[in-house]
Amino acid sequence: MRHLIDPSDLSLEELNEIIDLACDIIADRQKYAEVCKGKKLATLFYEPSTRTRLSFTAAMMELGGNVLGFSDANSSSVSKGETVADTTRVVNNFADIIAMRHPVEGAPLVSALNSSTPVINAGDGSHAHPTQTLTDLLTIKREIGRFENLTVGFCGDLKFGRTVHSLIKALSKFKNINIVLIAPDELKLPSYVKHEVCDKLGLPYEEVKSLEEVIDKLDVLYMTRVQKERFLDEEEYDRVKDCFVLTADKLKNAKPEMRILHPLPRVNEIAVDVDSDPRAAYFRQVENGKFVRMALMLKLLEWADKPEKHKELLREDVVRGEYRCSNPRCISNTEACTESLFRPSADGNGVRCVYCESRPAK
């Protein structure tokens, strides 16, 4: 069985396979109109979504399959206390593949560990959002034409922005990528991404506090919303919510071929006067999300029948039950029946939670 819980679940070859298949779907949509006839996708969305849920739904419909699920956990038996593991075992009776979004970090991994069908992480808390990453990569491919030799600026909420964490992990697989991190101190990239992805995998990065000082060297500007729903302190959110606003005026020094990406929704970090600029790719990016999710579901369903494509979800060096996660939003702290699992840290310094990549509680 194969799942997509984190971008690192896919090899470089598999990433390219999915992007190439998405391009083939775009070129000949009719060819794929019935390839999932008789298949069912379950969309289990415990957290609000417009793009991800609807693009998964549209993707399965365009492949000739059907979709069931919920978009509000309160309308399901989750409201009666059913666990992620039990919900997954139940849904396995009704669907061939599952897409799960959850506010709790690690929930899709728990689902995958209990599933007899492929599970796709459609966003877990502020941890990861691998299908947005596939969307971003397809957009870079279609807009810029290459994955190598790029300077990519990430601007805004790099702390809670799960799409940022996932895209940086995926970009670490490509050659000659430079990362520019544009964020206030309060919203800096988590240290595990900096040290265990960028440093460990040789992805150079610089940290700056203003967009103006770097905009002229960027090939991609990845704007993000400040994630209000992840703040524990509303006053802190108010202090940083308007830290960066991209306007048409600020684009004067940007390269003509630069592209602006944003996972959306936006609040006010991109002024509407930017929308008509040909460099604004964020609404084209949305449609790419449908095509790449079509490609991903086709691949996961194909790989499910191939023993050589099987990959264990947990590494052999996993440590069970010895530590407790320090992250209050980790599934190991929110569902009592979830076993605590840690793995040695990639930087050789201690251990990290398998579900959310946080350090253990002291």
Ligand code: CP
């Ligand atoms: N980009 C993204 O995940 O959007 P939604 O929250 O609307 O799904």
